[in-house]
Amino acid sequence: MQEKSPRPYHHGDLKRVVIETAQAMLQEEKGWQFTLREVARRAGVSHAAPYKHFPDKSALLAELATLGFDQLHREVDGTSGRHARASRTEFVAAAKAYIQFGTANPSLYRLMFSADVDKKAFRTLDEAAAGAFAVLTGILERGQDSGALKKQPVRAQAAATWALLHGFTLLAIDGQLLPDKVGAKPIDAVLTSLLEGLAS
């Protein structure tokens, strides 16, 4: 039987394949502490080929994080869009979507906030992060407009909301929210508590 021809010299779509290979490796035990050479091996190209698509390894990691923020943005926006006229429900739905995103994608979520991706160095990443964050401020603004939430600097409310969601997401990822220790519905409880502090 005739052996299959090797891949033509020009891959044609190598950037996407490198990204997808890296995303797959992110799910493995080492998370994003893979090597670029191993990504290239799995993508079936030479060790230097990714350098034609990414200036360096940190650029690939930034790309992964950017895609993560974009996905987080879509998931949080998607839930809040369905509840746009009910501030409290909108808020809770968005918050749960946030935590759900983190627990469904623990390595990606951690990468997004890791020291290995520098938002100051990658403009697209910084914008993606800001965009995801803006969903929160949008929900809080609508809550204030509707009278459901206190009139306060919305960035302060957003900071408090993000801080709690982020910390809780990390606890959820680390398996620290055991029902026998924190009660049956820790996420509901914490969101209720947060809303008590934010509500008019």
Add this chain to the structure above:
Amino acid sequence: MQEKSPRPYHHGDLKRVVIETAQAMLQEEKGWQFTLREVARRAGVSHAAPYKHFPDKSALLAELATLGFDQLHREVDGTSGRHARASRTEFVAAAKAYIQFGTANPSLYRLMFSADVDKKAFRTLDEAAAGAFAVLTGILERGQDSGALKKQPVRAQAAATWALLHGFTLLAIDGQLLPDKVGAKPIDAVLTSLLEGLAS
């Protein structure tokens, strides 16, 4: 003039010097992404000498993180000790000490929660982290006992408190709490809000 003798073959206190050198390097731009060889060079020994005191690089990083948790524990405990009979004041003082620790030691704080130190792999580290966390649960327990805080699973309250403090500490470290955006006293505001949710 007689030249100074080189260091004797036996350093005598190399482990401590390696740790202190690494702590100093933690304050530099690369944070904990230094190399062990560079630590050894600055400590004035060969590249393999640290391997007589640490099984590998991650053990050194775990040691730094452990010392960080111990210091955090002392600082949070110290403030709450001075307010042990006034739950609300005790809580606020401890919370501010927590955030202050993080903003005073940004790289160390980030290392403590980084993927580069694995609490499951280092028992002393895990215990130090648990000890620091236990200060929070102790404060909350005393608050519940005194009637100042709701009777709830204390671990749930601790989870919510830690989540908020951790997230806020990261925002403070990243310079995201600008007064013109979040108001003049964001930390006071967020702690007040948190206490509203926790208080009886």
Add this chain to the structure above:
DNA sequence: CCACGCATGTTGACACTGTCAACACATGTT
């Protein structure tokens, strides 16, 4: 259709890393 420019591959090299084994030196103990 051909030539050129560009995109995007490969090869090979470099400096460096983490880590290990074997050895060297010094200390402590019997």
Add this chain to the structure above:
DNA sequence: AACATGTGTTGACAGTGTCAACATGCGTGG
């Protein structure tokens, strides 16, 4: 004094990230 142990050094290894030079192929214009 001899031995065991602790703790240094030297040298090596396998691997990394990244770069330069070259190789291949695609797209475009004449």
